[in-house]
Amino acid sequence: EPEVTQTPSHQVTQMGQEVILRCVPISNHLYFYWYRQILGQKVEFLVSFYNNEISEKSEIFDDQFSVERPDGSNFTLKIRSTKLEDSAMYFCASSLERVGIGTEAFFGQGTRLTVV
Amino acid sequence: KQEVTQIPAALSVPEGENLVLNCSFTDSAIYNLQWFRQDPGKGLTSLLLIQSSQREQTSGRLNASLDKSSGRSTLYIAASQPGDSATYLCAVRPGETSGSRLTFGEGTQLTVNP
Numbered sequence: 001e002p003e004v005t006q007t008p009s010h011q012v013t014q015m016g017q018e019v020i021l022r023c024v025p026i027s028n029h030l031y032f033y034w035y036r037q038i039l040g041q042k043v044e045f046l047v048s049f050y051n052n053e054i055s056e057k058s059e060i061f062d063d064q065f066s067v068e069r070p071d072g073s074n075f076t077l078k079i080r081s082t083k084l085e086d087s088a089m090y091f092c093a094s095s096l097e098r099v100g101i102g103t104e105a106f107f108g109q110g111t112r113l114t115v116v
Numbered sequence: 117k118q119e120v121t122q123i124p125a126a127l128s129v130p131e132g133e134n135l136v137l138n139c140s141f142t143d144s145a146i147y148n149l150q151w152f153r154q155d156p157g158k159g160l161t162s163l164l165l166i167q168s169s170q171r172e173q174t175s176g177r178l179n180a181s182l183d184k185s186s187g188r189s190t191l192y193i194a195a196s197q198p199g200d201s202a203t204y205l206c207a208v209r210p211g212e213t214s215g216s217r218l219t220f221g222e223g224t225q226l227t228v229n230p
Contacts, residue, residue: 006159031215043160043205045217055215091159097215103148103167105218109159 002026004108006092012114013082021077021111023092031055032075033093033105034067043091049075050097082115089113118143120208122221129196130229137191137224139206144187150218151180151191152205160205164191196228 005024013019025032034046047057049067066078075094079086089110097103119142129135139149148167152160164173164180166189172181179192189206203225207218 033215033217035218042222043207043218043220045219048215048217050215056217058217089157093160095215103209104162104165105150106162107152107160112157 002106004092004094004106006090006108006111008111009109010112010114012116015084015115016081018078018080019082019113021079021090021092021113023075023077023108024073025075025092025094026096026106027073029094029096029106031095031097032067032069033095034077035091035093035107036060036088037091037110038085038088046077079113082113084115087113087115118146118208118210118219120206120219120221122204122206122224124224125222126225126227128227128229131196131198133196133228134192134194135196135226137193137204137206137226139189139191139221141187141189141208141219143210144184145211146184147209147211147216149180149182149189149206149208151178151189152207154203154205154223156203163204193226196226198228198230201226201228 007022032049037043047061048055091110093105093107095105123138150165151163166182177194182189203223205223207220
């Protein structure tokens with residue numbers, strides 16, 4: 001069964017460093033997303049991406065964050081100058097978004113980011 | 117702003133019991149509602165998707181219902197098993213905009229005791 005895959009599963013970085021989280025969405029899906037979950041808190045939306053551009057972003061997704069689809073399969077989240085409060089589980093998701101076929105969102109296993 | 121609440125926050129039941137998890141949302145103008153399972157430190161596994169025009173969806177021992185007008189959904193788990201122990205999250209998608217964000221509840225942490 002097709003699945004969303006994320007790498008790495010765990011990333012430790014020093015405060016102020018840049019990190020890139022990588023995702024391979026399901027191949028025929030059209031929309032890609034990043035969410036995060038700070039330990040003990042709700043899953044929060046960061047950004048959605050369609051047709052090579054951001055379609056929606058939350059107030060969390062400020063200039064520190066950027067997303068990119070560098071090739072036909074990968075989708076990345078870059079966090080510049082990481083802060084302690086960026087420590088969280090980051091989830092990538094994708095959905096097909098065609099009316100009548102389905103709009104179910106499928107999530108990856110997550111990347112646990114720890115900023116020290 | 118859409119708010120999603122799940123009750124109870126935690127639930128512990130003996131194996132074999134039927135149980136109901138509740139989800140409520142403040143804005144009834146939703147496109148769909150999705151129930152997920154999350155195991156500790158793991159990703160989100162989609163269990164059921166209910167479109168706004170539907171009243172319920174079933175998958176095996178799971179049945180999810182949706183009452184959009186009252187802003188409520190329930191997840192019914194029949195004949196619970198220890199393997200069902202996990203956190204269950206509900207999430208709603210607003211309006212009819214493609215690719216719109218999901219808003220999540222806090223989750224219900226379920227423990228099924230052998």
